[in-house]
Amino acid sequence: MTETAEKALPDGWELVVGLEVHVELATVTKLFCGCANEFTSDPNTNVCPVCVGLPGSLPVINAAAVEFAMRLGRALGCEVRPSVMARKNYFYPDMAKDYQTTQYDQPTSIDGELMLGDGAVVGIERAHIEEDAGKTTHIGGGGRINDAEYSLVDYNRAGVPLVEVVSRPDIRTIDHAKAYVSELRDILLATEVSDAKMEEGSMRVDANVSVRPVGSDELRTRCEIKNINSIRSLGRAIEYEALRHIDLYGSGEAPRQETRHWDEAGGRSTPGRSKEDADDYRYFQEPDLVPLRPSADVVAAIDATLPVLPAARRARFAARCTVSAATIATVVERGQDNLALAAIEAGADADKVLTRIENDLAIDDWSLVSVEGLAALISMETAGELTATQTKQVLAQLASQGGDPKAIATELGFEAMESDELDVLVDQLVADNPAEWDRFTSGDDGDRKKMQGFFTGRIMAATRGQADGRAVAEILGRKARG
Amino acid sequence: MSAIETARAVRAGERSAVEVLEEHLARIDAREAEIHAFNLVTEESARVQAEAVDATVAAGGDPGPLAGATVALKDNMCTRGIPTTCSSKILEGWIPPYDATVVTKLAAAGAVFVGKTNLDEFAMGSSTENSAFGATHNPLDVSRVPGGSSGGSAASVAAGFAALGIGSDTGGSVRQPAAFCGVVGMKPTYGAVSRYGLIAFGSSLDQIGPFAADVADAAALFDLIAGHDPRDTTSIVDFVPSAGAVLDQGVDGLRVGVVRELSGGPGSVEGISPDVIARTNAAVEALAAAGAEVEEVSVPSATLGLSAYYLVAPAEASSNLARYDGVRFGLRVDGATTGEMNTATRTAGFGEEVKRRIMLGTYALSAGYYDAFYGKALKVRTMMLNDFASVYDKVDVLITPTAPTTAFPMGERSQDPMTMYVNDVCTIPSNLVGHPGISVPFGVGDDGMPVGVQVLAPATHDALTFRVGAVLEAAANAGGES
Numbered sequence: 001m002t003e004t005a006e007k008a009l010p011d012g013w014e015l016v017v018g019l020e021v022h023v024e025l026a027t028v029t030k031l032f033c034g035c036a037n038e039f040t041s042d043p044n045t046n047v048c049p050v051c052v053g054l055p056g057s058l059p060v061i062n063a064a065a066v067e068f069a070m071r072l073g074r075a076l077g078c079e080v081r082p083s084v085m086a087r088k089n090y091f092y093p094d095m096a097k098d099y100q101t102t103q104y105d106q107p108t109s110i111d112g113e114l115m116l117g118d119g120a121v122v123g124i125e126r127a128h129i130e131e132d133a134g135k136t137t138h139i140g141g142g143g144r145i146n147d148a149e150y151s152l153v154d155y156n157r158a159g160v161p162l163v164e165v166v167s168r169p170d171i172r173t174i175d176h177a178k179a180y181v182s183e184l185r186d187i188l189l190a191t192e193v194s195d196a197k198m199e200e201g202s203m204r205v206d207a208n209v210s211v212r213p214v215g216s217d218e219l220r221t222r223c224e225i226k227n228i229n230s231i232r233s234l235g236r237a238i239e240y241e242a243l244r245h246i247d248l249y250g251s252g253e254a255p256r257q258e259t260r261h262w263d264e265a266g267g268r269s270t271p272g273r274s275k276e277d278a279d280d281y282r283y284f285q286e287p288d289l290v291p292l293r294p295s296a297d298v299v300a301a302i303d304a305t306l307p308v309l310p311a312a313r314r315a316r317f318a319a320r321c322t323v324s325a326a327t328i329a330t331v332v333e334r335g336q337d338n339l340a341l342a343a344i345e346a347g348a349d350a351d352k353v354l355t356r357i358e359n360d361l362a363i364d365d366w367s368l369v370s371v372e373g374l375a376a377l378i379s380m381e382t383a384g385e386l387t388a389t390q391t392k393q394v395l396a397q398l399a400s401q402g403g404d405p406k407a408i409a410t411e412l413g414f415e416a417m418e419s420d421e422l423d424v425l426v427d428q429l430v431a432d433n434p435a436e437w438d439r440f441t442s443g444d445d446g447d448r449k450k451m452q453g454f455f456t457g458r459i460m461a462a463t464r465g466q467a468d469g470r471a472v473a474e475i476l477g478r479k480a481r482g
Numbered sequence: 483m484s485a486i487e488t489a490r491a492v493r494a495g496e497r498s499a500v501e502v503l504e505e506h507l508a509r510i511d512a513r514e515a516e517i518h519a520f521n522l523v524t525e526e527s528a529r530v531q532a533e534a535v536d537a538t539v540a541a542g543g544d545p546g547p548l549a550g551a552t553v554a555l556k557d558n559m560c561t562r563g564i565p566t567t568c569s570s571k572i573l574e575g576w577i578p579p580y581d582a583t584v585v586t587k588l589a590a591a592g593a594v595f596v597g598k599t600n601l602d603e604f605a606m607g608s609s610t611e612n613s614a615f616g617a618t619h620n621p622l623d624v625s626r627v628p629g630g631s632s633g634g635s636a637a638s639v640a641a642g643f644a645a646l647g648i649g650s651d652t653g654g655s656v657r658q659p660a661a662f663c664g665v666v667g668m669k670p671t672y673g674a675v676s677r678y679g680l681i682a683f684g685s686s687l688d689q690i691g692p693f694a695a696d697v698a699d700a701a702a703l704f705d706l707i708a709g710h711d712p713r714d715t716t717s718i719v720d721f722v723p724s725a726g727a728v729l730d731q732g733v734d735g736l737r738v739g740v741v742r743e744l745s746g747g748p749g750s751v752e753g754i755s756p757d758v759i760a761r762t763n764a765a766v767e768a769l770a771a772a773g774a775e776v777e778e779v780s781v782p783s784a785t786l787g788l789s790a791y792y793l794v795a796p797a798e799a800s801s802n803l804a805r806y807d808g809v810r811f812g813l814r815v816d817g818a819t820t821g822e823m824n825t826a827t828r829t830a831g832f833g834e835e836v837k838r839r840i841m842l843g844t845y846a847l848s849a850g851y852y853d854a855f856y857g858k859a860l861k862v863r864t865m866m867l868n869d870f871a872s873v874y875d876k877v878d879v880l881i882t883p884t885a886p887t888t889a890f891p892m893g894e895r896s897q898d899p900m901t902m903y904v905n906d907v908c909t910i911p912s913n914l915v916g917h918p919g920i921s922v923p924f925g926v927g928d929d930g931m932p933v934g935v936q937v938l939a940p941a942t943h944d945a946l947t948f949r950v951g952a953v954l955e956a957a958a959n960a961g962g963e964s
Contacts, residue, residue: 055560055568055573055682055811056566056679057580060712097805098807280849287798
């Protein structure tokens, strides 16, 4: 079993997962002021009275951020509707105003869905706009807020625009949880809403995990797992948490609803704040901002400029080929799907086009590979005019220099050999190596395989790789049968 | 000499701005010790401004429509490089790095800022007794309060410390002190004047408004500070102030409504004193004599205004005042942990009334109480909007007393929040619905202290309040009322 493969829960238990994903929008400026949306600068250099919450300052919402949020909402199939900003009140040093400006009961986007590669559908409850907090570093003591000697706060990130995408608790397997995040990332990249880098925090995933007996439709107590920094961690964290719940139920206990912190190094989660003594956020409508009321025209304009999304791009290949979904996903993720599709439409074999691209065109710049060139190359391979090895070499040259595959093949001396030429060559080899030929014809399976490799290798060497491997195997087999 | 006349003379080179300023500074020298209108007299920067005005005139330039006019600025509006305290210890040592939009506009118009005026801490109060720096006294009788919370600005204009005053009005904080000090004070339509740089109390209620010795000066000041500001998205786009242009249009044919619930007569809230009722009735008669059609009208929900206000304003304040946490600016009282530092800072930095309102507001927004308190107050606001809309179908403006009584003795109500709150019963409704209102002096009460009459108009009809105010002012002067 490979690491990414599904680990089943103990018999009789079913996983119930919902994901909350915070996405940093790739806008030029922050959500409520003109400061640069750039927090790798020196601490507290991208700040102004608004984003450090100085008395008297007022927010002005960034129209680009709203447009990005609506674009993401539409890409997730959500209804984009009139919305209002709200204040979520709590004290924390990196929350400059000691409230977060977010959306509460009237979010920008509701009721969407995300289709995974295997056709499973995960409902999207909402996708709302909010501001990020600054970054606190606790120095000394235990390194946490209540025991540090002092803390340093960097407000460069304060006010950076986020969209929080909240799924419904529709996810039943770890693989689906991972696929959801991967798919969402692809959509973020395709719509250019975010750079979606989990490891850099521009895409942050919290998992709400619970379990229930198979066949039940109840929603049991969930725990929210935070600090998940990769898709791999997500799988580990969900598995750990599900098993922890099952153990608790098994011993007659029950999990408490709480926020837990994933410890990647330790491979376990530790309790954070319990929801029982959680803050009362005292949400109310943000009086400093006016409601957002996107017109039908604005939404239509967004729809008109939405790119074809990864799921639809993958679906274009489904009826045309038999390669694995992973191969198609890779080609789409790399943005090579339009090239592949055009080559297929030009008559090239779909499966061969996709596997050649997946395996032999894993490069950043393939712009010199023309649709006609690729289609002609694959057709040559399919017709047996080029061997697999030769095809790869021609493709490499196409990618680096461009040109016509036929001309490249000729230039490289790749003339496929006629079968009778090969016959003569094989006869000569058999005559020169009688012991090996004897092992090939009368030995056990192991001998046979080894000797097939021996003869094929000699023939390839003699032809400088121009012989067609399948033709060689066919000749060897025919001669062995006598 | 009025501010308008002063500016005309300064622009014409007939008077020097420095000379005008020195006259005001001399009056401050003479009486500030007994009145305490200012937290800070900005003598030096005022001289620099006045000299610049004179230099511009000498060079043949135009320093602007308020050239050389002296302005007293309430100390809850940010002034770059000059301490801004909100009359609170919690802002100790804080110097804003930016100017409020009104400050920028006034400076560009050639106004000269003589100082930052005292207020009830964070504008919470109706007497200017709740100041961390001591109470302000009424210049007409220093044993009495000047009203509040903009008592310092009102007193400055009444005492001749400045020709013009700038206040903020959340529930009557410009109009009530204007009435108590015998000057004109006006609360604009919500969104007519930018709140950028006004330190927030109740964000959905706060408006900056003008004080002046007469209606024409107040109108000129209003016309200058009003207008859309891209830094305040709640400011009205395309609002074009035009009060000065309509002052002499009279009230012939204008329909004037007397609000039964605020009239002191049958069906009215209680506590409006007979002398105030008598002066208000006299004002209504004066309007009728000037050609207005007068009728009694009903705004039933006006009686609920006080209750709704004391939920909405504290709720917003509890959130707005969260940022005073000792982390970024102002007072910090150390504690063992961040949380203890927050608590120690806020305990030491806020006065009793501020703490009371933070607690009220926190409670009103809390889970389980929101619907019963804050949510219900929002419903009252909607009812009031509907009631006012109906009444403005029948009449053009409404007349009420500004405050139930004349200026009361210092200390009389400072120990009893409820009797203090009732002061604002007539002014609060227009804050809750966002409509404009003006207070104009109309004679004196039994105690010889001035009585203010309030004129209310529908949203954006700010000019109309000044127009009616001018008629009342003329009648008061003609009748020897003041």
